[in-house]
Amino acid sequence: MFEQTGTSPIAIGRRWRFKVQGLDCQNEVRLLREALIPLVGDERFLSFQPKLGLLDVDVASGLTVEAVIAAVSTTGMTAELDGQSGISKDAAGADGCRSCSGEPAPVAQALPDHPDGVIFEIHGMDCGDEVAVLKRELGPIVGPENLSFDLINGRMSIASGADLSLHADILRAVERTGMRAELWKEGERSAGAPEEQRRRRVQAGLTIASGALVLVGFAIHARANGFAAVLHESLAREAHPPVLAMLAYSLSVLSAVRYVAPKAILAARRLRPDMNLLMLVAVAGALGIGQWFEAATVAFFFALALALEAWSLGRARRAVAALMEIAPDSARIRDAAGVEKDVPVAEVAVGTHVIVPPGGKIPLDGYVVAGTSAVDQAPITGESVPVTVTQDAVVYAGTINGMGALEIVTTRPASDTTLARIVRMVGEAQSKRAPSEQWVERFARIYTPVVMALSLAAFLVPPLLLGGSWAAWFYQALVLLVIACPCALVISTPVSIVAGLTGAARRGVLIKGGVHLETPARLTAIAMDKTGTLTLGRPKVIEIIPIGTRSESELLSFAAAVEARSEHPIARAILAIAAERGIDVVPAKDVTAVPGLGVVGKINDRHVWVGSAIYLEQRLGGGDSEKLTTALKRIAGAGLTGIAVWESMTVIGLIAVGDAVRPEARLIVAQLHALGIAQVVMLTGDARAPAEAIAHETGVDEVYAELLPEQKVEAIERLVAQHGLVAMVGDGVNDAPAMARASLGIAMGAIGSDAAIETADIALMQDDLSQLPWLIRHSRATLTIIRQNIGFSLAVKLVFGGLTLLGMASLWGAIAADVGASLLVVLNGLRLIDRDQQAR
Incomplete structure (x- = not known):
């Protein structure tokens, strides 16, 4: 786009070129425009290359580099003059979309695709709390701006801007957290995968053993002292369990804390209390006052909660992996000599002739050169009706051939098929966290130390000021610690977001992040292109x-x-x-x-x-x-x-x-109005007469006709000023400027368009306008489930917190309630994966 000079940082004509940390999507372009236009006077003086993290500014009279850098800093991003005009690897997508995720610091979120970055597979990374621990340990070594995490796939990426010679230090830092890292390369099986599977089996076995030992200890204890003595804390202090019961309880605790203790000790050493430390303190305190049964119960239930969290993430991982598994592992190819043979899809080159038998799955993207058939594209697009394909028709990996044999020529390698890109984007989308998810994380970060302080106050204040029993209030302080554990609260939102993203992908709706999953629920107006959107x-x-x-x-x-x-x-x-x-x-x-x-x-x-x-x-x-x-x-x-x-x-x-x-267009517009969308607007470059005729036929509220692309942007800006959150629905290419300016860009029929998938915040893979009201309903269902989970988690804690202050709660009851809440919120969130199938 620009000529290289390679010498001065302002060597692109009369332009300055800046590297902007955090600039990697159209949302951030919009923020930068709003911050810089008052400074430079006209949008034409600005040019953005978000994929490269570059900003070019025309040099104007009175304009200084410092003023530009200061203006950029108001958006939460940072800018510096680029010493070269070539591509900056540091800026090539290493940072996450902070304006999308709403984070205050420039922390990378999506896996970088530049060749000099390093990706590690992290064994044992099963929740957001462990991601936070890794950030704290590795941030000082490689720089927090160079770290990114893909929780769904269990990977950590370090951008090329970091000092990659510190490989050994990185591995040791991960080891300190109780997790393990190994280098990851696409297409290669993880060497540590068998060991990780063994670890999970051992962890599951220890959790089961812990529960069994609790029951054994309880049986021995109850037989010797009676059920009341075991379950009532005041009686329990007077009736110590038999030695065999204490042994069973001790073994139960040791089994349960095997994978908790290292993380808790690390949190204590770093003076950063977390859930693991909170639970370990509660268990140790219960043992200290002779509450053997309750100490063992707390330890077991917390281990069970960790196993539950790992299971829920594994369920989401399997749902994403299932998308990729719909494509076959091998393909039948025909070589130049006409010989047919089966080979792994990873070895099939672009331009190869592939034979797809009747009823077989299409292994790679390509186009038909012989044969006629009906292809079921539901695995990719969600479309229930098979599509008839003949010569030159485009077909996609993972779709299912009908009763006719097809011969296709491949157009993409296995790693770059439409299906593969969908799977990657679903995984990356999870890291662009939704506002509710960010709120929960910030809340939990403050909540845990506050709860520990309140527990300490509950232990000290009543005995010192009210003459209460030290032993009794120490016990109540432990109960408060346990019930206040934010486990259910912390896992509820990410599980719901991942399930919502995966459920949408199975429907053929590709959503690029939790933030975009929540936005449709709050839309007040929708603008649509005419040609190809409202019309065929x-x-x-x-x-x-x-x-x-x-x-x-x-x-x-x-x-x-x-x-x-x-x-x-x-x-x-x-x-x-x-x-x-x-x-x-x-x-x-x-x-x-x-x-x-x-x-x-x-x-x-x-x-x-x-x-x-x-x-x-x-x-x-x-x-x-x-x-x-x-x-x-x-x-x-x-x-x-x-x-x-x-x-x-x-x-x-x-x-x-x-x-x-479109036959369904009028019904769709009516459904949008019924869903509370105040204004449905048509933006088109077509003449006014046909535009108004289409608007009248479809029930569109307002028509803007004969528009150039820049005029569509102006129309969107007016709609945003009038209505707030506005979506733009188009083909993702011609309507890209308007989609970028809108609160939400939605691309129609993106299955055959790379540009559409890359441009939009949400891509409707099939050419089906009915996905639009479904998307709004799905977004609202996701928000509803998130609110249900947050409300339920907090309600449980408030109820048991009140019971604790009244002296009516017990440790085992508190932990049972907390684990029960965790189980319910996880199951409630996972409903979003199969919501579409249930609706059908």
């Missing part, structure tokens, strides 16, 4: 108007005969309706195209013209002129194009052609 984007015969003695069938058969061998879109529309009405088309003879006028051919030795109605009107005289003129005016008023059919010197009729409205 291709001509269709709307009306056939005979003039004279010919019938509609005769008029249509003449027009189809002349257009039989034409590839023009209008010709295809005429042939399509002829086929629909069962008219046998015999191609005309001596067919000739007359530029600007139409096509002429011979039918039964008579010349028949099909073409411009306006030209024919100018040439025609006689009694039919008035009737023809009236018909043409009516067609033009409806926003349609009139095609005249002229036999010899007589017009025998008109065919009205227009961009066909």
Whole structure:
């Protein structure tokens, strides 16, 4: 785009080039525009390359580098002059989309794709708390801005800007957290995967053993002292358990804290209390006052909560992995000698001929070179009706062939198919956290130390000021510690977000982050492009108007005969309706195209013209002129194009052609209004007459016609000023500027368009407008479940907190309530994965 000079940092003509840490998506472009336009005076003086993290600013009188850097800093990003005009690897996507995630610090969120970055697989990283621990340990070594995490896939990325020679220090830092790291490369099986599976089996076994030992200890204890003595804390202090019961309880505790203790000790050493430390203190305190049963119960239930959290994340991981598993592992190829053989899909080169048998899965993206079949695209797009494919039709990996054999030529390697990109984006989207998820994390970060302080106060204040029993209030302080554990609260939101993203992907709706999952629920207005969005984007015969003695069938058969061998879109529309009405088309003879006028051919030795109605009107005289003129005016008023059919010197009729409205468009617009969308607006570059006709037919509230791309942006800005949150729905390419300016960009029919997938915040993979109201309902369902989970978690804590202050709660009851809450919120969140299937 710009010429390189390679010397001065302001060497691009009269421009400064800045590297902007954190600039990697259109949301941040929008923030920078708002901050810089008042400074530079005009948007034309700014140029952005978000994929490279670059900002170019025209040098203006009175403008200083310091002023630009200060303006950028107001957005939460940082800028520095780029010493080169070439691509900056540091800026090439290493930072996460902070304006999307709302984080105050420039912490990377998505896995970088530049070659000099390093990706580690982290064994034992199962929750957001462990991500926070890794950030604290590794931040001082490699810089927090160079770290990014993919919790779904269990990976940590370190950008090329870090000192990658510190490999050993990185591995040791991860080891200190109780986790383990190994280098990860795409397509290679993790060497530590078997060991990680063993660790999970051992952890599950120890958790089961802990629970079993609690039951054994309880049975021995109850037999010796009675059930009341075990369950009532005041009696329990007077009736110590037998030695065998204490042994069983001790073994239960040791089994449960095997994987908790290292993390708790690290938190204590770093003076950063977390849930692990909180639980370990509670267990140690219970043992200290002789509450053996309750100490063992707390330890077991907390281990169970950790196992539950790992299971919920594993469930989400498996749901994402299931997307990739729908593509076969091998493909049957045909080599240059005509020999067929099965090879792994990873080894199939672009341009290879692949044979897909009837009923088989298509292994790679490609196009059909032989055969006809119906392909079930539901695994990719969610479309329930199979799509008929013939020669030159595009097909996608993971879709299912029907009853006809197909031969395709591959167009993408296995690592870059549409399916592979969807899977990657679903994984990366999880790291762009939603506002509710960020709120929960910030809340928990403050909440845990505050709770520990309150527990200390509950232990000290009543005995010192009210004369309470030290032992009794120490016990109540431990109960408060346990019930205040934010485990259920912390895991509820990310599980719901991941489930919502995965459920949408299974429907064929690709959402690029939790922030974009929540936005549709709060939309107040939606702007739509006309062509290809509200309409099908291709001509269709709307009306056939005979003039004279010919019938509609005769008029249509003449027009189809002349257009039989034409590839023009209008010709295809005429042939399509002829086929629909069962008219046998015999191609005309001596067919000739007359530029600007139409096509002429011979039918039964008579010349028949099909073409411009306006030209024919100018040439025609006689009694039919008035009737023809009236018909043409009516067609033009409806926003349609009139095609005249002229036999010899007589017009025998008109065919009205227009961009066909989607059959479901009116219903969709009505559904959007019913969902509370106040304004549905059409933005189009088309003429006003056809635009208004389409708007009237679909029920759109307002029309902006004859717009250039920059005028669409201005229209979006007005809508944002009037209504707040506004979505722009388009094809992701021509409408990209307007989509970038809108609160939410939604691309229609993105399955065949790389640009659409990359441009939009949400990509509707199939060409189906009905996904739009579904998306709003899905977003609202996600928010509802998140609010239910947060409210339920806090309500449980408030109830048990009150019982604790009244002296009516017990340790085992508190931990049982907390684990029960964790289980319920996880199961509630996971409903979003299968929500669409349940609805069907």
